[in-house]
Structures are given as structure tokens and as C-alpha cells.
Amino acid sequence: MKSKGNTMGWLFASPYLLYGIVFFLIPLLWSLQLSITDWNLISPEYAYKGIENYVKALQNPGVQAAFGVTFKFMAAFVPLVIVLSLIVAGLIHGLPKFKGLFLIGFFLPYLSSGVVSAFIVKGFLSYNSPLNAFLRGTFGLDINWLGSPFSALFVVAVIIAWKFTGYYALILTSGFESINSEIYEAAAIDGVNARQRFFRITLPLLYPALFTVLILSIGVTFGIFTEVYQLTGGGPNNATNTWQMEIFNQAFKNLQAGYASAVAIIASIVTFISIFIIRKLLELWGKRNGWV
Structure with a gap:
């Protein structure tokens, strides 16, 4: 019976x-093999370079920028998406009915194309967009949303947070x-x-x-590509140059x-x-609260 169970387990896990x-x-x-070669993506022949690509990558300003940008995105994206997800989840939890319907509504951005979202945001933040025209005419503000290092990074973080909020709120x-609920009743007393x-x-x-x-959202920051590629291309001045952009x-x-394979291996590590x-x-933190 044990052997049969093991066989069925492997069978179901095989796909x-x-x-x-x-x-x-x-x-x-x-x-791993390509990372120690000088393959140019076209020629069928290449030479082995040992760790030369790794040394070159660690000295490259683009790779160094990607390292810092990743943690900047983490500092902006993770708190933002956690707070938004908690708010959405708390509001939906408090609804008397139709919770599933609202969850589906908030989940829909997660299914949307990153390319489409980026194009919409790019048009929304363009110089002649209604938003920028209103800011210039009313407050005299001329903001280059995607031309400033801080605002460009923040815009990308907001787009990704909007996309993932519904998914995390579901969890x-x-x-x-x-x-x-009896715990809250006892606390109220x-x-x-x-x-x-x-x-x-609650927390x-x-x-x-x-x-x-938290683990999922942190993992997302190491794989940001589509929004950055469409909106900033890694600029300005490498301010949004992620690992994926550098590899690309x-x-x-x-x-x-x-060389790109060596960068990818370093990014994975x-x-x-x-x-x-x-x-x-x-x-x-979990151990302090009795979970681990």
C-alpha cells in the first residue's frame, strides 16, 4: 500500500x-555554462572565459545600480502593497455579503497585461495629459513624472502595487x-x-x-521588467534599472x-x-507570537 501510494504521488506530481x-x-x-563563455547570441562558436564575466559584472555600474534599485523598489513597493492589501482585505472582511464579488473586482488588475497598463499610465502622465495640464494650469506645477529618478521609481512601484493589491488581499x-471572533469579544471586555x-x-x-x-511581494521586486521596459527603459540615469533590464x-x-548569463546568476544568488x-x-517575529 505504501509503495502504491508513493507511485501515485509521483504520478500526480510528474506534470x-x-x-x-x-x-x-x-x-x-x-x-551556468554560458556564464563562463563569450557567446554573442548569434555565432555557433564561443570561447570559455572562466570567471571573467563575473568579475566584469561586479565592476559594471549598471549591475551595481540594479542591486541598489532592487532594494529601492522593495522599500517603496512592499510597504505600499501591504498597506493597500490590508485595507482592501479589512473592508471586504467587514462586508455582510457579496465578498466574493468585490474580491473578484480587486483581483482583475492582477490579470491585466503589464504592457497595456504601462501604456495607459504613460499616456496618463504624458506632458499634454489632462492631469499635467490641470497641475500646470491650477498650481503651476510642471512635473516630469518619468524623467525624475525619484518619481519614476515611485510611479513604477505604484503601478505594480495596484496590480498585486487584489491578489494579496485575497490571501x-x-x-x-x-x-x-470570540478573541475580539474577549478583548473588548x-x-x-x-x-x-x-x-x-489582528496582525x-x-x-x-x-x-x-511578504515573501511573494519581496520576490516580485527581483523580477520587475515589463513596466520599467515600457515606461523608462531603466532610466533616468539607471534610477529604474532592474536586474531584468540589465540582463535584457x-x-x-x-x-x-x-555576460548576461553571469549577471543572471549573480541576480539569482x-x-x-x-x-x-x-x-x-x-x-x-512569528516565533515571538507563538507561530514558529
């Missing part, structure tokens, strides 16, 4: 395992639903105010859902596939280390 091998494991191994709503109730009861009890949302530019614009450290910090 995902096959997908992972074809689209993740094989490309990863190929990238947090399930967390709200799992909290026993003890005279707990709204602020204490949120920070001392600790939301730890499993918050843990998931080196591989498909400069035709340095070997930074991603895994960053998420591991943050996960450990979150587990410390």
Missing part, C-alpha cells in the same frame, strides 16, 4: 516536475476569516481599543497570511549572452540570499 525540469532546471544549467482576507486590537491581536493572528504575502540589455542589445534573510527575520 509539475516535468515542467520544472524543462523550463527551470535545463535553462539554469545552460545559463489576507482568508487570514481575516480564520480569526475567531478587557477594554482593548481599536489600535491595540489591530497591532496586538499577530494574520502572521501566516502576512508571511506569504546585455543579452539582446549588446549581444553578450555569456542575491535574490535567494535576500529572501532567505528576510524569511528568517519574519520567522523570528
Whole structure:
């Protein structure tokens, strides 16, 4: 029976395992090989360079900018999307009915195309857009939204937060639903105010859902590409130059596939280390609240 159960388990898991091998494991191994070559993406021949690509990447201003930009996006995007998701989840949780309908409405941006969203925002923030015309005519403000390092990064962070808020709110709503109402009733009897109730009861009890949302949102910041590519191209002055933009530019614009593979490997290492450290910090918070 145990052998039969193991066989059935592997059988049901095989589609995902096959997908992972074809689209993740094989490309990863190929990238590792390419990262020590000078392949130009066109020629069938290439020479091995050892760790030369890695040394060159670590000294490249674009790669260094991508490292800093990723954490800037994290500092802007993660708090914003968490706060918005908590607000949306809290409002939907408090509805007497039609919760599913509202959740679907907030979830729809997650299904939208990043290219389409970026084009709409680009038109909305253009010089002759109604918004900028209103700001110039009413307040005398002439804002170059995508030409300033700070505002360009913030605009991209807001777009991505808008896209993911509904998805994360769906996870947090399930967390709200799992909290026993009797806990709030007991807290009310003890005279707990709204602020204490949120920070001392709701947030600790939301730890499993918050843990998931935080890890997912942090992972998103290491894969930002579409919005940056369409809106800023990594500019101005590398202010929005993400890892993905740097890899794309080196591989498909400069035709340095070997070097781009080295950048991709470095980005993967930074991603895994960053998420591991943050996960450990979150587990410390969970342990303090009795979850781990």
C-alpha cells in the first residue's frame, strides 16, 4: 500500500516536475555554462572565459545600480502593497455579503497585461495629459513624472502595487476569516481599543497570511521588467534599472549572452540570499507570537 501510494504521488506530481525540469532546471544549467563563455547570441562558436564575466559584472555600474534599485523598489513597493492589501482585505472582511464579488473586482488588475497598463499610465502622465495640464494650469506645477529618478521609481512601484493589491488581499482576507471572533469579544471586555486590537491581536493572528504575502511581494521586486521596459527603459540615469533590464540589455542589445548569463546568476544568488534573510527575520517575529 505504501509503495502504491508513493507511485501515485509521483504520478500526480510528474506534470509539475516535468515542467520544472524543462523550463527551470535545463535553462539554469545552460545559463551556468554560458556564464563562463563569450557567446554573442548569434555565432555557433564561443570561447570559455572562466570567471571573467563575473568579475566584469561586479565592476559594471549598471549591475551595481540594479542591486541598489532592487532594494529601492522593495522599500517603496512592499510597504505600499501591504498597506493597500490590508485595507482592501479589512473592508471586504467587514462586508455582510457579496465578498466574493468585490474580491473578484480587486483581483482583475492582477490579470491585466503589464504592457497595456504601462501604456495607459504613460499616456496618463504624458506632458499634454489632462492631469499635467490641470497641475500646470491650477498650481503651476510642471512635473516630469518619468524623467525624475525619484518619481519614476515611485510611479513604477505604484503601478505594480495596484496590480498585486487584489491578489494579496485575497490571501489576507482568508487570514481575516480564520480569526475567531470570540478573541475580539474577549478583548473588548478587557477594554482593548481599536489600535491595540489591530497591532496586538489582528496582525499577530494574520502572521501566516502576512508571511506569504511578504515573501511573494519581496520576490516580485527581483523580477520587475515589463513596466520599467515600457515606461523608462531603466532610466533616468539607471534610477529604474532592474536586474531584468540589465540582463535584457546585455543579452539582446549588446549581444553578450555569456555576460548576461553571469549577471543572471549573480541576480539569482542575491535574490535567494535576500529572501532567505528576510524569511528568517519574519520567522523570528512569528516565533515571538507563538507561530514558529
